[in-house]
Amino acid sequence: xxxxxxxxxxxxxxxxxxxxxxxxxxxxxxxxxxxxxxxxxxxxxxxxxxxxxxxxxxxxxxxxxxxxxxxxxxxxxxxxxxxxxxxxxxxxxxxxxxxxxxxxxxxxxxxxxxxxxxxxxxxxxxxxxxxxxxxxxxxxxxxxxxxxxxxxxxxxxxxxxxxxxxxxxxxxxxxxxxxxxxxxxxxxxxxxxxxxxxxxxxxxxxxxxxxxxxxxxxxxxxxxxxxxxxxxxxxxxxxxxxxxxxxxxxxxxxxxxxxxxxxxx
Amino acid sequence: xxxxxxxxxxxxxxxxxxxxxxxxxxxxxxxxxxxxxxxxxxxxxxxxxxxxxxxxxxxxxxxxxxxxxxxxxxxxxxxxxxxxxxxxxxxxxxxxxxxxxxxxxxxxxxxxxxxxxxxxxxxxxxxxxxxxxxxxxxxxxxxxxxxxxxxxxxxxxxxxxxxxxxxxxxxxxxxxxxxxxxxxxxxxxxxxxxxxxxxxxxxxxxxxxxxxxxxxxxxxxxxxxxx
Numbered sequence: 183x184x185x186x187x188x189x190x191x192x193x194x195x196x197x198x199x200x201x202x203x204x205x206x207x208x209x210x211x212x213x214x215x216x217x218x219x220x221x222x223x224x225x226x227x228x229x230x231x232x233x234x235x236x237x238x239x240x241x242x243x244x245x246x247x248x249x250x251x252x253x254x255x256x257x258x259x260x261x262x263x264x265x266x267x268x269x270x271x272x273x274x275x276x277x278x279x280x281x282x283x284x285x286x287x288x289x290x291x292x293x294x295x296x297x298x299x300x301x302x303x304x305x306x307x308x309x310x311x312x313x314x315x316x317x318x319x320x321x322x323x324x325x326x327x328x329x330x331x332x333x334x335x336x337x338x339x340x341x342x343x344x345x346x347x348x349x350x351x352x353x354x355x356x357x358x359x360x361x362x363x364x365x366x367x368x369x370x371x372x373x374x375x376x377x378x379x380x381x382x383x384x385x386x387x388x389x390x391x392x393x394x395x396x397x398x399x400x401x402x403x404x405x406x407x408x409x410x411x412x413x414x415x416x417x418x419x420x421x422x423x424x425x426x427x428x429x430x431x432x433x434x435x436x437x438x439x440x441x442x443x444x445x446x447x
Numbered sequence: 448x449x450x451x452x453x454x455x456x457x458x459x460x461x462x463x464x465x466x467x468x469x470x471x472x473x474x475x476x477x478x479x480x481x482x483x484x485x486x487x488x489x490x491x492x493x494x495x496x497x498x499x500x501x502x503x504x505x506x507x508x509x510x511x512x513x514x515x516x517x518x519x520x521x522x523x524x525x526x527x528x529x530x531x532x533x534x535x536x537x538x539x540x541x542x543x544x545x546x547x548x549x550x551x552x553x554x555x556x557x558x559x560x561x562x563x564x565x566x567x568x569x570x571x572x573x574x575x576x577x578x579x580x581x582x583x584x585x586x587x588x589x590x591x592x593x594x595x596x597x598x599x600x601x602x603x604x605x606x607x608x609x610x611x612x613x614x615x616x617x618x619x620x621x622x623x624x625x626x627x628x629x630x631x632x633x634x635x636x637x638x639x640x641x642x643x644x645x646x647x648x649x650x651x652x653x654x655x656x657x658x659x660x661x662x663x664x665x666x667x668x669x670x671x672x673x674x
Contacts, residue, residue, distance in 0.1 A: 183535075185549040186527040187520070201527055207535070286534055289658075293502055293526045 196294040198287045199311075217322040220248025225258045225277055227362030227394050227401040228269035229370055230330045230341045232355055233383040236418035237330040237339030239269045240387035242362070242395060243410050244402025254405065259413040261422040263288045266304055266331025267415050271360030273323040280311055280325055287311075301333040305342045305350055313348025328357050332417050339417060362394030362401035369393045380416060384425060387414055388433055404434040463564045467590035470566025471513040476604025478630040479510060479570055481583055481620045485652040485659065486572045489630040492647040500649040502660035504529040504541050506574050508651050512604040513567035513590075521550060521569060543573030547586035547594055555592025564590050568603045574651045574659060580620060602633075610634060623650065624671050631672060643668040 186205050194200035202208055228241035241258035244251060259269045260281045268284065270277040287307055292298050308329050315325055330341040342350055343357040355374055358367035369390040378386065391412045395403030404411050411430040416423050477490035477499060488510045490499040500510045503525045511518025525546055533541045550569060558564040568589055575582020587595040587603065602610045613633035627648065635641040648663040655661055
């Protein structure tokens with residue numbers, strides 16, 4: 183691999199996707215028709231909730247191929263950079279690739295320019311990537327993420343929803359995506375209060391995913407046998423942190439216990 | 448028909464080298480050294496926005512002296528090379544040695560084939576995954592594409608000899624505090640003192656997460672330079 187040096191008039195600037203195109207990396211694969219739903223992996227339910235110190239992202243761990251469970255512990259919540267994260271639903275392959283490119287794009291911009299993109303700029307970047315995926319989406323490989331981050335300039339957590347056309351919609355309180363989003367979203371909506379703290383918001387996210395897993399076959403519930411719990415990440419002024427499994431296990435068990443019907447006698 | 452005057456190749460090369468050296472000597476120097484927790488780079492630079500020291504990749508840093516636009520072009524090419532390589536293979540496959548070789552090719556090519564050589568000297572530093580520091584590497588590249596593999600300390604710029612003489616020698620890698628004090632004293636020389644505002648300091652530091660590069664800001668630098 184040689185050193186990519188460009189003439190000033192051909193320089194791709196801080197844009198990594200453009201750099202790939204100009205370095206001959208972009209291999210477009212063309213095919214007609216629709217990819218059958220059982221032939222690729224699908225990621226399902228994610229939620230994002232704003233709270234007092236920032237924003238939370240959470241996702242279940244199941245991937246499905248048609249009616250089969252194809253993965254029990256897939257990850258759908260990723261850090262995008264120090265102060266933002268993305269949660270994905272849809273075709274798992276293209277989604278994970280999109281996240282990888284998005285993370286790289288942000289880091290590449292930061293290194294080339296010497297400063298980070300604004301949160302708004304990052305959200306727009308992701309929107310463009312989803313729009314570029316539109317032809318694949320029409321063939322069944324849709325990717326619909328949520329983007330959330332802590333806006334250092336405004337000192338607040340912000341979150342963005344998208345549709346397959348790359349349309350970008352900022353939400354002020356919460357957002358959800360994927361097959362179980364209807365149920366998860368309703369739970370969040372009913373339990374949402376403006377000034378939730380870290381513990382309260384984590385409990386609400388766990389509960390939302392738990393309820394969704396009871397109603398939607400493609401959403402995975404907590405797996406206490408294998409120790410698989412949803413991924414929960416908190417993004418605050420201090421950056422992106424993932425809540426550790428031990429704490430999630432404890433909270434999940436507490437939730438399940440509270441749901442257990444009282445024993446007769 | 449006009450015949451060009453004959454100039455001996457020795458003379459051409461010497462002229463070009465002199466030209467490059469003169470350009471480099473006009474700027475301020477920098478010192479890079481290994482410390483007990485990684486590699487630190489300390490440059491004399493009064494600008495807080497036009498950097499001489501930058502991040503290339505997770506464990507790789509870049510530093511340049513001489514003509515700003517020329518080494519900055521090389522820096523960006525390095526970032527692009529590293530990011531493309533990490534994307535198409537894996538992050539662990541990006542290494543300083545291969546990047547240094549690429550730089551050497553370009554510098555050598557420009558030195559012999561272009562009108563004017565690049566008036567730069569650059570450094571590619573990398574810290575190993577291993578905590579011992581045995582795999583830390585520093586590649587010093589000259590304007591003509593010469594690569595020198597340095598071990599503990601390296602000086603880039605015009606007055607390298609006098610700066611090198613002034614540097615303290617340590618038996619084992621010093622702490623950041625000790626190393627930095629020695630580097631700053633050596634850069635300043637006997638007649639000047641350099642304060643935090645005159646310096647640009649950054650380090651590749653173990654335990655700093657995936658991206659090991661960090662800039663050491665003025666507040667921290669003032670503390671580090673105190674006795």
